[in-house]
Amino acid sequence: MSNSPFISNCTADAIRNAARALKAGHLVAFPTETVYGLGADARNPEAIKRIYEVKGRPTDHPLIIHISSLNQLDKWAIDIPEYAIKLARKFWPGPMTLILKRSEIAGDFVTGGQDTVGLRVPSDPIAQALITEFEKISNSAIAAPSANRFGQVSATSALDVLEEIGEYLNEEEQILDGGSSTIGIESTIIDCTGSLPRILRNGAVSKEDITIELKINVIEIGVSPEIRFSGSFEKHYAPKCKVIIDKEVIVGAGFLALHDVETPPGMKRLAAPSTVEEFARILYSTLRAADQYGITSVVVFQPSGQGLSIAIRERLEKAARGR
Numbered sequence: 001m002s003n004s005p006f007i008s009n010c011t012a013d014a015i016r017n018a019a020r021a022l023k024a025g026h027l028v029a030f031p032t033e034t035v036y037g038l039g040a041d042a043r044n045p046e047a048i049k050r051i052y053e054v055k056g057r058p059t060d061h062p063l064i065i066h067i068s069s070l071n072q073l074d075k076w077a078i079d080i081p082e083y084a085i086k087l088a089r090k091f092w093p094g095p096m097t098l099i100l101k102r103s104e105i106a107g108d109f110v111t112g113g114q115d116t117v118g119l120r121v122p123s124d125p126i127a128q129a130l131i132t133e134f135e136k137i138s139n140s141a142i143a144a145p146s147a148n149r150f151g152q153v154s155a156t157s158a159l160d161v162l163e164e165i166g167e168y169l170n171e172e173e174q175i176l177d178g179g180s181s182t183i184g185i186e187s188t189i190i191d192c193t194g195s196l197p198r199i200l201r202n203g204a205v206s207k208e209d210i211t212i213e214l215k216i217n218v219i220e221i222g223v224s225p226e227i228r229f230s231g232s233f234e235k236h237y238a239p240k241c242k243v244i245i246d247k248e249v250i251v252g253a254g255f256l257a258l259h260d261v262e263t264p265p266g267m268k269r270l271a272a273p274s275t276v277e278e279f280a281r282i283l284y285s286t287l288r289a290a291d292q293y294g295i296t297s298v299v300v301f302q303p304s305g306q307g308l309s310i311a312i313r314e315r316l317e318k319a320a321r322g323r
């Protein structure tokens, strides 16, 4: 790619241009509060095909459609249960994706041929502005997976996106730079097609948040065989380095733990986050940095407890299984 694809100053003009690029069938990577997304027009099969090419992802693997607000929900989904509306009212805009029965405008090419659709309203201001502008000019919304090559660690900055997929983008395609993602791990995915919500992927909206704040019962993670999602692939969230969870002391290896855990002798401290939120925020960039330093093994002491810690452990367990 010849020109720099970065748009750092996301003015109203820049957002309008990006929305026009989407309308013309090009890809636009954009920040969200969870991780960066690689966006395309959710109703344009050719544009969606490009997402799969650039990501190197199998086409039966569905994409999340990003909408500007709850008001857009019944455009893309039908038979929406009452509890899904409650979830949306409480946690949107935010780090939560709902799986619902799709309407007829959510095509096979974006749902992986399933009769459900993943929908999310992100809170990041640039994401909000872009989706809103695009909806205005298109009568569509933005389908976007995480902006990384299939199976790799998600991108939490514009530079990460460039490193992951920059070489595959064409001159019309761009990366909107909104700084580092404030949450740092992907959204909670909740299957809303049954009589109770079921968490398919843990994230910053936790089971406890839902049961305590909304008094709704939630089914523990259980992946039905007909549902395909990120976490169901073993090699997901895997950096180049080997990730080793807890306990082991390996001289020369990288080390990541909360700040109150001392660095074992002979190990290279990569980060010392002081809270679980910070742990989530720096997790992927730390693993990327280890790869850049040529560190081949990273030992991670996982945060304990519920909530966001569960989401972090879920990512680490997958990363530890390797590629």
Ligand code: TXA
Pocket: 032, 034, 035, 036, 037, 038, 061, 062, 063, 064, 097, 099, 100, 111, 114, 116, 117, 118, 120, 144, 145, 146, 147, 185, 186, 187, 188, 189, 227, 228, 229, 230, 231
């Ligand atoms: O935080 C996030 O969710 C980020 C940002 C960009 O929104 N997106 C993201 O997308 O993580 P992706 O594609 O990397 O992971 C979303 C997962 C996919 O693996 C997909 O299989 C699952 O959500 N998914 C999407 N639609 C689905 C559906 N209809 N049924 C089951 N799973 C679905």
Ligand code: MG
Pocket: 145, 146, 154, 230
């Ligand atoms: Mg992903």
